[in-house]
Amino acid sequence: MATANKQGRDDGNAPTQDRRRFLARAGAGAAALAGASVWAQGKPPLGPPSTVTTPPRDFGPGAPPTTYFWDPDVIAVDPSFNDLAQPNAAIQRLWTGAGWAEGPAWNSVGKFLLWSDIPADRQHRWIEDDGHVSVFRAPSNNSNGNCFDYQGRQISCEHLTRRVVRYExxxxxxxxADRWNGKRLNSPNDAVPHPDGSVWFTDPPYGAQLYEGTPDPAGGKSNRAGRLNNRIGQPAGVGDARQELPTQVYRWDLSGRLDAVVVDDKVPNPNGLCFSPDFKKLYVASTGPAGKGDIHVLDVGTDNRLSNQRVFSDCMVDGVKCGPDGIRADVFGNIWAASNAGRAVGYNGVTVWNPEGKLIGRIRLPEVCGNLTFGGPKRNRLFMIASQSVYAVYTATQGAAPS
Known part of the structure; x- marks a missing residue:
């Protein structure tokens, strides 16, 4: 009978090996070769091309295969990641053509992926059976984050109208929700449902950009000089609101009550958020120029009050800031975070952190990744919404919650 070391790997002395562990070990070696491969003196790379090879990997549908036992852009930083990644699964680009894609959500009944194209003011749908992509909703009021609650209803965060809506x-x-203490919300960004029926969402100011919504009226925070016309291209009466509130995290209750649960910029520019599998922790990403580019975690009390805020990760990888955006937890409590490293080739994509905040894995994409979600019939496929495109890769774990 084979024996294994503490990392769960075969010790090499057994006559037989578990097939999956063999694939993981072989794949890790192939990934290491691919990560180091470059064109040198006209010689081809040692392994399949990746985002960091020269020339870089082609993600198009007609591109040559890159995966033998492990995708070269799926990287195990720690051996524990080998139990979460799927060795023989390749990253696939499913679609491209967005202005700025965001807010992926998986509909388990319809078996489709939904996401927002914020500047195009529409939502798209990818259907799993044939990969067909169509416009799902237009206009979408420059929607950003989407999710499906535990009753299967779609929830959307709208930049233009500065509100959170539910499609019955x-x-x-x-x-x-569109107001707190009588003041208009800024631009709800991301939302997650709770089994108790509540909806938790973040409210940074990104919808006040000309590209993703509408700027404040003259004199407002995003239009101090008043040179931008906030009414151009908007229906009458839309676009006249201005930023009145700090950036906060809110909880909407079934009673209709709205509470600010992370107040007064305690997490500057809160963006992506998710619960731990047991709903006892809330993770919040701080994003953008005014954010900290890190992930915070807070304890959730039985009364839904948050406490013990601390930094979960500074999102620094090899000295590169991999700014987080959308985040999701898997069933083991690991946090999968979208990574925006700007022009640092090889660091855009996804970072994966264990429950203690240790980096254990990375997924490299050729574009900045803005958000992600687990989906597919088994909820084991990671959908990554990256700038203009939608990517996906199968994993060996499952998302902790629907959508």
Whole structure:
């Protein structure tokens, strides 16, 4: 019978090996070769091309295969990641053509992926059976984050109208939140449902950009000089709101009550958020020029009050700031975070952190990754929304919660 070391790997002395561990070990070696491979003196790379080879990997549908036992852009920083990644699965680009894609959500009943194209003011849908992509909703009020609650209803964060809405099963729309203490919200960004029926969401100011919504009226925080016309291209009466609130995290209750649960910029520019599998921790990403580029974690009490805020990760990898955006937890409590490293080739994509905040894996993409979610019939496929495109890779784990 084979014996294994503390990392769960075969010790090499056994006559037989578990197939999956063999693939992981072989794949890790191939990935290491690919990561170091470059064109040198006209010689081809030692392994399949990746995002960091010269020339870089082609992600197009007609590109040559790059995966033998491990995708060269799926990197195990720590051996524990070998149990989460799928050795014989390749990263696939499913679609491209967005202005700025965001807010992926998986519909388990319809078996489709939904996401927002914020500047195009629409939502798209990718259907799993044939890979067909169509416009799902237009206009979308420059929607950003989306999710499906535990009753299967779609929830969307709208930049233009500065509100969170729910699409009911009969096709009607319910406004869940647009004001707090009588003041308009900034631009709700990302939302997650809770089994108790509540919806938790972040409210940074990104919707006040000309590209992703509408700027404040003259004199407002995003239009101090008043040179931008906030009404151009907008319906009458839309676009006149201005930033009145600090950037906060909110909890909407079934009673209709809205509470600020992370207040007064305690997490500057809160963006992506997710719960731990047991809902006892809330993770919040701080993003953008005014953010800290890190992930915070808070304890969730039985009364839904948050406490013990601390930094979960500074999101520094090899001295490169991999700014987090959307985040999701898997069933083991690992946090999968979208990575925006700007022009640092090889660091855009996804970073994966264990529950203690240790980096254990990375997924490299050729574009900045803005958000991600687990989906597919088994909830084991990671969908990555990256700038203009949608990527996916199968994993050996599952998302902790729907959408």
């Amino acid at each position: 099963l009969d096709g009607s729309i319910t406004i869940l």
